[in-house]
Amino acid sequence: MSDRQSLERERMVRELTEKRGIRDARVLDAMRRVPRHLFVRDTLRVQAYGEGALPIGAAQTISQPYIVARMTELLEVGPQHTVLEIGTGSGYQTAILALLARWVFSLERVPELAHQAIERIRALGLGNVKIQAFDGSIGWSEAAPFDRILVTAGTPKVPEPLVQQLAVGGRLVVPEGTREAQRLMIYTRGPRKVSVKEGEPVAFVPLVGRHGWKA
Numbered sequence: 001m002s003d004r005q006s007l008e009r010e011r012m013v014r015e016l017t018e019k020r021g022i023r024d025a026r027v028l029d030a031m032r033r034v035p036r037h038l039f040v041r042d043t044l045r046v047q048a049y050g051e052g053a054l055p056i057g058a059a060q061t062i063s064q065p066y067i068v069a070r071m072t073e074l075l076e077v078g079p080q081h082t083v084l085e086i087g088t089g090s091g092y093q094t095a096i097l098a099l100l101a102r103w104v105f106s107l108e109r110v111p112e113l114a115h116q117a118i119e120r121i122r123a124l125g126l127g128n129v130k131i132q133a134f135d136g137s138i139g140w141s142e143a144a145p146f147d148r149i150l151v152t153a154g155t156p157k158v159p160e161p162l163v164q165q166l167a168v169g170g171r172l173v174v175p176e177g178t179r180e181a182q183r184l185m186i187y188t189r190g191p192r193k194v195s196v197k198e199g200e201p202v203a204f205v206p207l208v209g210r211h212g213w214k215a
Contacts, residue, residue: 051065074186090113156213162174183198183200
C-alpha cells in the first residue's frame with residue numbers, strides 16, 4: 001500500500017468526522033483499516049477516497065464513504081452480532097461489517113460481482129464472511145435469525161422476508177422509496193412488534209428481486 005493511499009484514507013476518515021458528523025469510533029476505525037482502493041476498478045483508484053459513488057460494473061456502484069459510514073453507524077453493530085447484508089456489490093461494505101461483527105452473511109444478485117467480492121474478502125483475510133449469489137430480497141433463511149440486517153439497494157418497501165428473519169432486539173436499515181430516490185428507514189424488532197424510525201434521504205440503485213423491484 002502506497003503512502004499516498006494511506007494519507008488519502010486518513011483524510012477520508014478525518015472528513016467523515018469533521019465535516020460529515022460520523023462519531024462512532026469503531027466505524028471510523030474500520031473505515032481507516034479497509035483499503036477502499038482495492039474495491040474499485042484500477043482506472044478509478046485515484047478517486048477511491050473521494051466523496052462520490054463509483055461504478056463497479058453490472059449497473060451497480062460502490063457507495064460514497066459517507067453513506068457507508070452513516071448506514072453502518074445507524075446499524076449499531078456489536079462484536080457479538082450476526083449480520084445479513086443485502087447487496088454485496090464490490091464487497092467494501094461487507095469488509096467494514098466484518099471488522100465490527102461476529103459473522104457477516106452477504107447476498108449479491110449478480111454472480112460476477114459476488115465472485116469478485118469473495119476474492120477481495122479472502123485476500124484481506126476476513127474469515128467471518130459468507131457470500132452467496134442469490135436474490136437478496138428473499139434473505140438467507142438458513143442462517144436466520146440475524147441481529148442486524150443492512151440493505152444496500154433501494155426498495156419500494158422493506159421486503160417482508162427480511163423483517164421475519166430479524167431477531168428480537170434486532171435492527172434493520174433499508175433505503176425505501178422510488179427507483180430514483182429513497183429515505184433510510186430503521187426498523188427495530190421488539191418482543192411484540194416492529195417499530196420504525198425515519199432517517200435521511202439517499203439515492204441507491206434499485207433492489208431487484210421477488211420482494212423488490214422487477215428487473
